[in-house]
Amino acid sequence: MTDAVLMEKLEDGVCRIVLNQPDSLNTLSDAMVEGLKLAFEQAAADSKVKVVVLTGAGRAFCAGGDLNIIDGSMGLMAAREYVFKVAELTRLIFHIEKPVIAAINGFSMGGGLVIALAADILIASSAAKFGLAFVNVGLIPDIGGTYLVPRAIGIQKAKELVFTGQMIDAYEAERIGMITKVVEPDKLDETVNQLASQIARGPSIAIGLAKYMLNRNLNRSLDEAIEDEAFAQSICMQTKDHREAVIAFKEKRKPKFSGA
Structure with missing residues (x-):
């Protein structure tokens, strides 16, 4: 630096x-x-x-x-x-x-x-x-x-x-x-x-992928965007943050995201 x-x-x-x-x-x-x-x-x-x-x-x-x-x-x-x-x-x-x-x-x-x-x-x-x-x-x-x-x-x-x-x-x-x-x-x-x-404090994997998708799909068709979203969402669904958020929702509390 x-x-x-x-x-x-x-x-x-x-x-x-x-x-x-x-x-x-x-x-x-x-x-x-x-x-x-x-x-x-x-x-x-x-x-x-x-x-x-x-x-x-x-x-x-x-x-x-x-x-x-x-x-x-x-x-x-x-x-x-x-x-x-x-x-x-x-x-x-x-x-x-x-x-x-x-x-x-x-x-x-x-x-x-x-x-x-x-x-x-x-x-x-x-x-x-x-x-x-x-x-x-x-x-x-x-x-x-x-x-x-x-x-x-x-x-x-x-x-x-x-x-x-x-x-x-x-x-x-x-x-x-x-x-x-x-x-x-x-x-x-x-x-x-x-x-x-x-x-x-949010789910950093999901946020990072959301940024990627929003920027990438500025110039793509709806069908291309949906395909990309399906791939990215399938990754998010495997994360600990997603599972924690679902459990927290069921337990009526705020999720504690770890970025994993």
């Missing part, structure tokens, strides 16, 4: 990953990208981690690409490889079979917004600002932006924000479906931690 990224594994099964270059508004420097990849790889491999919280230090979540790297001097192949390298981070967040909650503490711009949208639940401070500012520097949304943005807010609104590069506040982001919830700045950590802890 680099100083650009902090990782804290909490006792209740929640892992907190912090983008930690506040002086640069947590832009996607090489150190930031590599640190985030390593953190998510470690979280994915750790069976004790049930939920990941992703947030930023200072007044930004992530202000997007590092213009010291994306400075117009890259050749065609180098630029293509750079995008693939950063996009691996989007893939890790999207595909990890553990819920990821993005706690948006401030500016979430360009590639930083794309990374946030790869998470499963986005809770934002009322002080947060959002923008797909790629057009302002003569670029298109990348690292998964053209996939994630229209799925979050619809194709027409996505085109408006992409074509104009305009910035919106947290309440507008909530209204259009870009984020899940807005809270006051002093309530952000408390709100996110409560939700993360609640999910972490």
Whole structure:
């Protein structure tokens, strides 16, 4: 792990990953990208981690690409490889079979917004600002932006924000479906931690498979989705958590999930 990224594994099964270059508004420097990849790889491999919280230090979540790297001097192949390298981070967040909650503490711009949208639940401070500012520097949304943005807010609104590069506040982001919830700045950590802890106490195998199915079936037919669900559900039905929940229901008590 680099100083650009902090990782804290909490006792209740929640892992907190912090983008930690506040002086640069947590832009996607090489150190930031590599640190985030390593953190998510470690979280994915750790069976004790049930939920990941992703947030930023200072007044930004992530202000997007590092213009010291994306400075117009890259050749065609180098630029293509750079995008693939950063996009691996989007893939890790999207595909990890553990819920990821993005706690948006401030500016979430360009590639930083794309990374946030790869998470499963986005809770934002009322002080947060959002923008797909790629057009302002003569670029298109990348690292998964053209996939994630229209799925979050619809194709027409996505085109408006992409074509104009305009910035919106947290309440507008909530209204259009870009984020899940807005809270006051002093309530952000408390709100996110409560939700993360609640999910972490749940049946983690079922939750992980539910995430996989919801993401996978965005682009599949109903029949394909039903086939996938039948396979995943048959796995869930073999788990100790499922058996515990059935017993708890019959005994009229809350189940105690173990993640097995």
